[in-house]
Amino acid sequence: MYAFSTAPNEGKHLTIATDRGTFARYPIRTHVVRCGEDLHEIMREYVLGKTQPDDLLFISEKIIAICQNRAFNIDDIRPSPLANLLCRFVYRSPYGIGLGSPWTMELALRDVGLPRMLLAAGCSAVTKPFGVRGVFYRVAGTKARAIDGPCDCTIPPYNHFAKLAPAKPDKVAADLASLVGCGVVIIDANDIGVNVLGRSSKEINEKFCKQVFCDNPLGQGHQSTPLCVVRRVERN
Secondary structure, three states: OOOOOOOOOOOOOOEEEEOOEEEEEEEEOOOOOOOOOOHHHHHHHHOOOOOOOOOEEEEEHHHHHHHOOOEEEHHHOOOOHHHHHHHHHOOOEOOEOOOOOHHHHHHHHHHOOHHHHHHHHHHHHHHHHHOOOOHHHHHHOHHHHOOEOOOOOOOOOHHHEEEOOOOOHHHHHHHHHHHHOOEEEEEEEEOOEEEEEEEOOOOOOHHHHHHHOOOOOOOOOOOOOOEEEEEEEEOO
């Protein structure tokens, strides 16, 4: 018997076929994690003793950022005039505000740096008239893509927060893997795409991680399932 729920999130499938076989994705529901909480304690409460050595534990990047105190109430962020200007160059997805707000753009300027953000804005300005989307994010890079802001579908109080990408995600993943006893992947997934931010080992294939999470099994709203055990159930 599994020590966690085998039911998928509403509207999602439990299993998915990949190049490496069929895998189950078991979402793990947690409490609403608060800023500064201890990741090790969260792992002990919800994961420890429930995995097998060949499993992979996928962790939403948001919970890592929150525990690292890299999530901020937007009332405490004072966007600069430049942040107010640059956010106009960003495509606003219906699945997340991304850098399309002054608050998240201000965080990007602080974390990614002014030169790269200006380059991204310039490239976006040139390509947008031709209907090319996503150039800003491609140029700004992974750290910028993982920044997100407040939206109505997010669990309170984080519907009023903006957050940075996790710091040192590979190191965090390796540290947590030594605790839970299986590989760990830190993932940034939504209903339009997947980015792998951290892996406990370079032997964990990034293409496979994107494939097994391509339908965003953790969901986009109030599921409160930031953890997911991925387990092979059938070989090709």
